Amino acid sequence: MLTGVRNAGKIALMFCAMLIASCSSSEGEAPEPRTEFDIGWSIYAGWMPWPYAQQAGIVDKWADKYGLEINFVQVNDYVESVNQYTAGKLDGVTVANMDALTIPAAGGKDTSAIILGDYSNGNDGILLKGSNNLADIRGRDVNLVELSVSHYLLARGLEEAGMPLTAVNTMNTADADIAGAFTSDEVTAAVAWNPQLATMKTAPNANMVFSSADIPGEIVDLLVVDTATLKANPNLGKALAGIWYETMALMQQDTPEGREARAAMARLAGTTPDVFEDQLSTTYLYADPAAAVEATRSPSLVETMTRVRDFSFAQGLFGQGARSADAVGMSFPGGTVLGDPNNVTLRFDDSYMQMAAEGAL
CATH class of the missing domain: 3.40.190.10 (Periplasmic binding protein-like II)
Incomplete structure (x- = not known):
């Protein structure tokens, strides 16, 4: 997409991915358990821990623990990464809360947000x-x-x-x-x-x-996974949570090891350690799984997603058939449902973060 291209290009990409997701989900057959998964990511300060973990062997450590192979796949264009996930080319993707709602969830792809990674605090x-x-x-x-x-x-x-x-x-x-x-x-x-x-x-x-x-806490960055895939392969969620929180613990350290981890993330992002540290200063990372669980269970997340979905509906992002902002259902821990309870396609699932908080991975 080049400078000056209007809505139509992005809307076409979105609805193409939505159509594919709708068709694939209509098959009605539950996925079989499997062992190899692809997770998409794009360059953003809050998402650089994932490719670093792959480079540092943390991904292999946790994947091996559960007998899995997990590949983190870089997609240079962010929107394209979300479209690829929506189209079923990726099992999970790093995505902001609004885009998780308006692209896969609005397109009928049942999606679970299993890692509340950070919120943008100036990014x-x-x-x-x-x-x-x-x-x-x-x-x-x-x-x-x-x-x-x-x-x-x-x-x-x-x-x-x-x-x-x-x-x-x-x-x-x-x-x-x-x-x-x-x-x-x-x-x-x-x-x-x-x-x-x-x-x-x-x-x-x-x-x-x-x-x-x-507007702190309104732009939230997530790792989402296809819900059916997660249900068939719960160990994938456990491995991803283990990867994330081990990497968080390392990069938070003010030690040579912690500084080198952050410097490696900077290199993967194509920037300098100083610039990357500056970006981290405007990223509120949920490094503690207990804090992430608390944020996921907080009524403020429901309030934020209400504001996000109202904006999204007003911009026509739920499709031509959506008659109200309630068209797309979202579920939250504790049984709270926002929107259509018969069409829940975005689920905030705190179970794997809770396992990490309890040391149960």
Whole structure:
């Protein structure tokens, strides 16, 4: 997707993936147990622990414990990674909460969020050239990945400034292209996430006028897995939780080993250790499984997902047949269901994080 391409391109990709997911789910046959799985990831500070764990042998350690083979597959374009998961080419993927709802779940692919990894606490931002006042965005073209969490952040920023989304014109730009686009004199407003955001902030006259730190806990980063696959292969969830929390424990250490782990993540992200450390400072990592369980069980997650689904429905992301924001059901620990209880396709499952908290993996 190149600068200037409108909604249609991304919507076409989404609904293509949705159609494939709907067709595959209609077969009605439960998956057979198996031993090899592919998990997709794209470059983002909060997701770099996964490829690092593969490089460091942590993935193999936990996979071997459960007799599995787990492959972490890099996909250079974030939206494409989610579409590949939705289409059944990947068993799981790293994804933000809104995109988990609007792409696989809205397309009928039953999806379980098993790792609440972090929330963006400044890793996503709105940039303006020549002004440090968000109000000056009115009437501008704004480059972003349309219908993603960047679009949600823009809507929330405009809401805080008393403006509707129609106050600006959005220009759909792939995350792989947005940093380059922002170097153009013609582009004066953009919304992006790290690592692209860090590069874009260094542009002449660029100012970050609103960020995810202004709405803490609303942009949540997850590891999701196909629900049927997980049900047939519960050891996959156990292995993934073990991988995540062992890696978290290592990278949190202020030791040579911890610093080297973070430096290796920086290299995998194509950046320097200093820049990566800066990105981590604006990423609230749920390094403690007990804290992740608490956040997943908190009423605030239901409140956040209510806000996210209302925005998503207003943008038409639930498809033409959706008559209300309740069209897509979401379930939460404790039996809470948001939306249609007969169409639950996004499940916040804290069971594997709870096992990690209890030392039961």
